[in-house]
Amino acid sequence: MVxxxxxxxxxxxxxxxxxxxxxxxxxTGWGARKKSAREDTRNxxxxxxxxxxxxxxxQQRVRLFVRxxxxxxxxxxxxxEQELPQTVADICSAEKxxxxxxxxxxxxxWLPGPESGLTYLSDEPDQLSHDELDNSDAVLTGCFRAVAxxxxxxxxxxxxxxxxxxxxxxxxxxxxVRREQVTGIVPEVFWELEPVIRExxxxxxxxxxxxxxxxxxxxxxEGVHGPxxxxxxxx
Numbered sequence: 001m002v003x004x005x006x007x008x009x010x011x012x013x014x015x016x017x018x019x020x021x022x023x024x025x026x027x028t029g030w031g032a033r034k035k036s037a038r039e040d041t042r043n044x045x046x047x048x049x050x051x052x053x054x055x056x057x058x059q060q061r062v063r064l065f066v067r068x069x070x071x072x073x074x075x076x077x078x079x080x081e082q083e084l085p086q087t088v089a090d091i092c093s094a095e096k097x098x099x100x101x102x103x104x105x106x107x108x109x110w111l112p113g114p115e116s117g118l119t120y121l122s123d124e125p126d127q128l129s130h131d132e133l134d135n136s137d138a139v140l141t142g143c144f145r146a147v148a149x150x151x152x153x154x155x156x157x158x159x160x161x162x163x164x165x166x167x168x169x170x171x172x173x174x175x176x177v178r179r180e181q182v183t184g185i186v187p188e189v190f191w192e193l194e195p196v197i198r199e200x201x202x203x204x205x206x207x208x209x210x211x212x213x214x215x216x217x218x219x220x221x222e223g224v225h226g227p228x229x230x231x232x233x234x235x
Contacts, residue, residue: 054183062179067151068149077232078234084109084235088174089116100119100120100139101138110176121133128166130169134169134170138173139174140175141160141161142176142177145181145189146181147185155204156204158202168225171228172228173226174233175232176235182234210228
């Protein structure tokens, strides 16, 4: 037992020594480099050699985004602004949606009229319970940005997007993405998200297709971490 402890300590010290050497810290010791978790590091300069901007035009970004979203087995519709209410009604009819969750700040012009037969579940002024969300049929939201490179939708809990539970509990997510919201590559989104996160502490959700995972046998299981179905409407 004693010998095992000695061997473990020796191995640990060897690993730490390598880290110190890599950091150029052999003289001052590991403790000298330890910083408080609360220390402000915003002014630290980090060298970034990766691409930060895309050269794709709007048409190329949208085409690539659509291709990747469809690869994730999500549905995609490309429509005009005027067609949006009818498109939402048609999607809900095809998917047998009766109870549709609506986040605060969603543009009412997106919503079908009474003839659609839809019941709208609004998350304001009182928040919907988890049971109410679980018993709903779908949620309709906008987004913050979409990424062509990865086919990813980005939500930051802003107006028309709602809190995170709204897009994780319902089984079906209808997400409206405006063409101008589609960026080329991931770093472009992070540059825009940084001030929002720092100033508001908003939760950020990245959605790449319907929720899915697989076990060690590679059996695909959908709906474990979020909606099993995703329909992206590009306006």
